[in-house]
Amino acid sequence: MAVxxxxxxxxxxxxxxxxxxxDGVAATGMREVAAHAGAPRGSLQxxxxxxxxxxxxxxxxxxxxxxxxxxxxxLAALPEPTPGGLFAEMVRQWTDxxxxxxxxxxxxxxxxxxxxxxxxxxxxxxxxxxxxxxxxPVARALTDMGVPDGRSAALxxxxxxxxxxxxxxxxxxxxxxxxxxxxRELGPLLDAAVSRRD
Numbered sequence: 001m002a003v004x005x006x007x008x009x010x011x012x013x014x015x016x017x018x019x020x021x022x023d024g025v026a027a028t029g030m031r032e033v034a035a036h037a038g039a040p041r042g043s044l045q046x047x048x049x050x051x052x053x054x055x056x057x058x059x060x061x062x063x064x065x066x067x068x069x070x071x072x073x074x075l076a077a078l079p080e081p082t083p084g085g086l087f088a089e090m091v092r093q094w095t096d097x098x099x100x101x102x103x104x105x106x107x108x109x110x111x112x113x114x115x116x117x118x119x120x121x122x123x124x125x126x127x128x129x130x131x132x133x134x135x136x137p138v139a140r141a142l143t144d145m146g147v148p149d150g151r152s153a154a155l156x157x158x159x160x161x162x163x164x165x166x167x168x169x170x171x172x173x174x175x176x177x178x179x180x181x182x183x184r185e186l187g188p189l190l191d192a193a194v195s196r197r198d
Contacts, residue, residue: 009047011037016059017066021108025056025115025123056112057126063108064130071137083142083194084187087159090138091183094167095176103171109134110164135160146194155193162186 006014015036019028030052034041048055074089075081097105109130116123138156143149162182169178 008037008039008043012039012044012047012055013058013062016055017063017108018105020056020059020111021063021105024111028056030055053120053122056116056120057123060109060112060123060126060130061133064133067109067130067134068137071141075141081141081145083145083147083155083190086138086141086145087163087186087190088183090159090163091166091179094163094170095179098170098176098179103174106167106171107164110168131160142190142193148193148195151193155190159186159190 012033016028016033019032019036030044031041033055034044044055048058070090070093071086074086074093077089078085109127112123113127117127118124135153135156138159139152142152142155147155163179166178166182170176
């Protein structure tokens, strides 16, 4: 998730996502975003005429696309893709981050939802769309692994909801235990959803 190699607009969206995941929407200021991105403050108004709300919504959209694109990487890391293996890889991303860097950062989509779902309709809608952008690739992967169409979307929702909850609990406890627990407990359930083909 490096900032270099991106234009100023992309750097500001990325930086907003990083600051939101650490501090939440309310504590993330436009000046901080510009400084983090190494962009002139005047460029914020140029690129984001809708102000902070537009920037937050674009950061949330970026985060949803990022999570959705990670699904293919997770699958590629598995010698034999299984639903439980996919979920374990999704969890491992967070376990590795927390063990390497501490528990300061969470999911920017979750942070924006908590901060803005009641107060800013456009951000609530952006968060809902971001979760859908993430859930879709997970559901398609499950279908490709043999989970019946009628269950894939529901199980993808379960996986993401369990992961998001475990991220919050891990940050509160300053321990990866909740992540290890959801991976261990959900893995067999997810694998059991695969239709056995003769």
